[in-house]
Each structure stands twice: as C-alpha cells, then as structure tokens.
Amino acid sequence: MRPERVFAALGDETRLRIVSRLGERGRLSIVTLTEGTRVTRQAISKHLRVLEDAGLVRSARQGRENIFELDVERLKEAQRFLERRSQQWDSALHRLKRFVER
Amino acid sequence: MTDRIEKSVFLKAPRSRVWRALTDAEEFGSWFGVRFPNQFAPGAQMRGTIAPTSVDPEVARTQKPYEGRAFEFVVDRIEPQKLFSFRWHPFAVEPEFDYSKEPMTLVVFTLEEVAGGTRLTVTETGFDKIPLARRGKAFEMNEGGWAEQMKLIEKYVAS
Numbered sequence: 001m002r003p004e005r006v007f008a009a010l011g012d013e014t015r016l017r018i019v020s021r022l023g024e025r026g027r028l029s030i031v032t033l034t035e036g037t038r039v040t041r042q043a044i045s046k047h048l049r050v051l052e053d054a055g056l057v058r059s060a061r062q063g064r065e066n067i068f069e070l071d072v073e074r075l076k077e078a079q080r081f082l083e084r085r086s087q088q089w090d091s092a093l094h095r096l097k098r099f100v101e102r
Numbered sequence: 103m104t105d106r107i108e109k110s111v112f113l114k115a116p117r118s119r120v121w122r123a124l125t126d127a128e129e130f131g132s133w134f135g136v137r138f139p140n141q142f143a144p145g146a147q148m149r150g151t152i153a154p155t156s157v158d159p160e161v162a163r164t165q166k167p168y169e170g171r172a173f174e175f176v177v178d179r180i181e182p183q184k185l186f187s188f189r190w191h192p193f194a195v196e197p198e199f200d201y202s203k204e205p206m207t208l209v210v211f212t213l214e215e216v217a218g219g220t221r222l223t224v225t226e227t228g229f230d231k232i233p234l235a236r237r238g239k240a241f242e243m244n245e246g247g248w249a250e251q252m253k254l255i256e257k258y259v260a261s
Contacts, residue, residue: 004192004205007229082229085192086107089224091161092134093111096222098157099133100115100123 003081006074009054014039015047019056022070029065107226114219117183124186124211132156135165136173146177148188178208186211192229 010016018033030048034041048068051057055074059066113120123129127138127148135155138148150173154162175190189206207228214221 008205082107085226086109089107089109089226091158093109093222093224095133095135095155095157095161096120096123097111097113099129100113100119102157 003078005054006056006078009050009056010078012047012050014043015051018044018047018051019070019075022057022068023072027067027069029062029067031065033068106229108223109225110221110223112216112219112221117213117215117220120213120220120222121183121186124213125180135161142177142180142186144177144180147174148177149174175209176206178210184213192226 010019014037017037021033022028030041030044033048034044037044039047048057048059052059056071057068058071059068061067123133125142127141127150130142131137131150131153133155135152136150137153138150140146140148142148152165152168152171152173154165154169156162175188178187178189180186187208187210189208191205192207205228207226209224209226212223214223
C-alpha cells in the first residue's frame with residue numbers, strides 16, 4: 001500500500017468534493033458529478049483519473065457513459081495508517097516520559 | 103479521519119531537561135531509538151540509523167530487526183526551550199523505494215512550563231500535501247473546507 005498516493009489525491013478541494021459526493025450518493029456519472037460545480041467536465045474527468053490511480057475510485061462502463069464509485073477500502077487503509085502513526089507517537093512519547101522522569 | 107496528529111503529554115521534569123532530551127541528538131536517539139553522527143541544527147539533514155531504544159526493552163525488541171536501517175529527517179526550527187521541528191518522510195517503510203521526491207510531513211514539538219513539570223505537545227501535519235498557508239484558507243471556507251470534508255469522509259468510513 002502506498003498511502004501517500006491516497007493522501008496526495010485527497011489534497012485537492014475538487015477531488016475531495018468528488019469523493020464526498022460519491023460517498024453520499026453512491027455511483028455517479030461525470031455529467032452528474034459536474035452538475036452544480038464551476039469546474040468543466042474535462043477537469044472533473046482529469047480529477048477522476050487521479051482518484052482512480054490512487055485506487056480511491058473505480059469506474060465501470062454503463063451504456064454510453066462511465067459510472068464512478070468510491071472504494072471505501074482505500075479510505076479505510078488511509079485511516080488505519082493514521083491510527084498506526086498515532087500509536088507510534090503514543091509509544092515514542094511514553095519512552096520520552098520514562099527517559100526524562102527517571 | 104484527519105490529516106493532523108496531535109499529542110500532548112505532561113512530563114514530570116523541568117523544561118530544560120525535556121528540551122535537552124529533544125534537541126541533543128544523542129539524547130533524542132536514546133529514547134527514540136536512533137543513532138545520529140552529528141548534532142541538530144536548523145536546516146541540517148540528519149542521516150542516522152535505527153538503534154534500539156534504551157528506555158523500553160519491549161519497544162527495543164521490536165526495533166531490533168530494523169537496527170542499522172537508515173533513519174532520516176531534516177531539522178526545521180530550533181527555538182530554545184520552546185519549539186523544535188523537523189520534516190521527514192512519514193511513509194518511508196520500504197527500504198528499496200526512493201522516497202526523496204515524496205512529500206514530507208512536519209513534526210513540531212512545543213514545550214510549555216506548567217506546575218510541577220512540562221507540557222509537551224507534538225503535532226504531525228501535511229499528510230495531504232496541502233501547503234500550510236493554503237490549508238488555513240481551506241479551513242476558513244464556508245463549504246468544501248478540508249476539515250469539513252474529512253468529517254464527511256469519516257462518516258463513510260465508519261459506516
């Protein structure tokens with residue numbers, strides 16, 4: 001797993017908005033994802049590619065359009081990474097405590 | 103989910119003691135579990151190797167298999183008795199992978215004198231690669247702010 005790709009993919013407001021819309025509404029087309037935004041369809045399409053490369057989004061052909069959906073597992077992995085990281089800091093601070101209090 | 107890790111701990115030791123444990127390379131290495139050949143200085147590239155901690159035998163055992171492996175960070179700021187920060191590659195776990203072009207997170211230690219000891223806070227930020235300056239703005243936005251979005255994501259992740 002390369003969590004930095006997930007975090008980097010999420011480090012953009014448009015992409016975050018796409019992720020949150022897919023999270024709320026399930027499977028959506030580029031047309032629907034573009035509705036109500038000030039971003040062009042081409043730009044949305046580019047952002048979706050970044051999200052797909054990071055494994056956050058999957059697409060499937062349906063009729064004449066691509067339908068996109070969120071891969072929540074990737075978000076969970078990223079979250080687990082942060083949790084591990086958080087535990088590592090707990091452990092490090094515990095060692096520091098022992099070190100300065102002895 | 104958040105892109106920020108923040109921890110705070112009360113240490114029953116004078117601030118000067120905590121400061122030394124954080125900013126003296128040898129002392130830092132002793133509790134953290136790393137050996138550095140040079141001292142910390144603002145902007146210094148620290149190239150150390152993992153060396154099991156001296157303060158916790160259990161952690162030392164888990165560090166042992168990684169002994170001698172590279173451990174690096176770049177010192178950011180040193181503000182005596184107050185603040186010490188560095189940048190590192192938080193994802194550097196695969197030894198064969200070149201992380202030099204990957205984003206770094208910022209780790210900041212701040213010290214505060216309190217009754218009976220020192221309050222130490224550590225934050226690690228930048229997992230999302232948003233420059234700190236821009237992030238402030240993102241938080242201020244009425245909608246689409248990073249914090250808000252992360253709350254949303256947390257909701258989906260939890261379900």
